[in-house]
Amino acid sequence: MNLTAKYTKAAKILVVLRSVFLIACFVSFAVQNSSAADLAILKPADFAYHVSRFNTMEDENVTNFISNADSWNWLQKEIPFFDCPGREVEEIYYFRWWSFRKHIEQTTNGFGLSEFLTKPQPISSALGFHIAEGRWLHDQNYLDDYVRYWLRDENSRQQLHKYSQWLAAALWQRYLVTADKNFTTNLLPVLVADYHQWESEKQLPDGLFWQFDVRDAMEESISGSRTAKNIRPTINSYMFGNAQSIAKIARLAGDKKVAEKFDAKSSQLKKLVEQKLWSDEAGFFEVVHTNGNFADVREEIGFIPWMFSLPDDNKNFNAAWPQMSDAKGFSAPFGLTTAERRSPFFRTHGYGHCEWDGAVWPFATSQTLYALANVLRDYKQSVVTPQTYFDAFLTYVHSQHADGKPYIGEYLDEVTGGWINGKGGRSRYYNHSTYADLLITGVVGLRPRADDTVEISPLLPDGVWNYFCLDGVKYHGHTLTIFWDADGTRYRHGKGLFVLADGKEIAQGNKLSKLTGRLP
Secondary structure: OOHHHHHHHHHHHHHHHHHHHHHHHHHHHHHHOOOHHHOOOOOHHHHHHHHHHHHHHOOOOOOOOOOHHHHHHHHHHHOOEEEOOOHHHHHHHHHHHHHHHOOEEEEOOEEEEOOEOOEOOOOOOOHHHHHHHHOOOOOOHHHHHHHHHHHOOHHHHHHHOOOOOOHHHHHHHHHHHHOOHHHHHHOHHHHHHHHHHHHHHHEOOOOOEEOOHHHHOOOOOOOOOOOOOOEOHHHHHHHHHHHHHHHHHHHHHOOHHHHHHHHHHHHHHHHHHHHHOEEOOOOEEOOEOOOOOEOOOOEHHHHHHHHOOOOOOOHHHHOOOHHHHOOOOOEEOOEEOOEOOOOOOOOOOOOOOOOOOOOEOHHHHHHHHHHHHHHHHHOOOOOOOHHHHHHHHHHHHHHOEEOOEEOOOOEEOOOOOOEEOOOOOOOOOOOOOOOHHHHHHHHHOEEOOOOOEEEEOOOOOOOOOOEEEEEEEEEOOEEEEEEEEOOOOOOOOOOEEEEEEOOEEEEEEOOOOOEEEEOO
16 A cells, blocks of 8 residues: 555545544534423533542442443433532532432343342332432433332332332322323332332231331331331321322322312321321421330331321310420431430330431431421411521431541431441431421422422521522423522522523512412
8 A cells, every 4th residue: 555545544534433533522412402402591511520529539440331430421411400509418418419320220120229239139218208309310210210110010019118108199299290191100000009018028917017016117216116016107107198099199190089089188198197206295297106105205107107297287286396406306416316315215115226226317307307397387486487497407417428528328426426337338418208298398498280380389488598599300291590699799590589490580589488480
């Protein structure tokens, strides 16, 4: 081959390589900016430093479907972006999404989610939380596969029943975000069968449900037992929420008969919980032992009925809530304790064996914050305020650190903030609670609904932040932007609280208070 031919061939190769390089750059740019069109205000690049830091904090001990190296590209495509002056709040928002994607696994049967990174098989105890958090991802195929896994056959449903759960309630709440009617209503027959299975396994003749504390995923509790069939506020609240939600899904499917049947079940459970699990002496919902006596200890699980809006709105039941902020009740420097601190049995069950006798569990904190949000918005009471919520939320934020870096584990010491069972790798990035969903539905205040009304009811107290923005929220087939700008200088769109749908304003208010607008 002569010299000219060699140069010609080399030139052609360079042209091809240049084309490949340009295509690769374009694809990379497209991936990195695929969410940019969904964002009306925020720019993903402004938040990239969070993920860069997370990726260098420690070794990547387990890699599943999305590696640390791919995490930023994936997050840009999948999550709503959030901006606020609370640096820790913003940091933990991105950290929890970065941590959540670590648990996404691709299997021969589709996608699934783990609880422990070191135990890849799915565990059902936090299933409701996985659905609550994951419903805000832009790609819902992850959750579609995960839900199908749990309901696909008898074997997986047996694993589902290893722990108490509120699957039907979580699926209804997911529908309120995605508006995916077909997926939700197609599950109705199996959800009905699943409820009947719980009745056959755990329901007592009087209509209430029993559970071992270990199968509530709350072992070594003051009130509980691994062998006694105690009646607990947990499983009874979950089954109430499941019955209500099955009734709603049935109506969505046009099945009036099933809807009426499950309405009756939820009404009966509500009555039984109020009559039999409420202790007038303690002013609290308590566990009832097999001998018919109350456990004689207030535990954080006594707030769970409000997570499903079960109790009537009256002074008798609402009187339980001052215990949340009481230092002798559940308030501690690093969070809400799982049992009242005044109890003589507080923190007496040992250390490092999954004790729920007082230490702070993010699982329980998430449940209590959901319950408190319902009380603040739907109950006429004066014992708690948005400041109560925000103070507890900020403590929860602050607790999610170890050695000066973001961290989420199993449970922690209520006074020192030291993580228990957390540092040996067993529960690093423990996927057993929520954060993004609490911020979106609580602090920012997006309350998902079945109709085309977008409702915002922030639990951020007045005067705390001058601004916040939640951008790129997939909702009912639209993209929402929700932001607060006290003086109009941060986002330059005006002063006040705003809601945009697909970039167009649908609601505006001058205060941090309830606001509604119609989807286009």
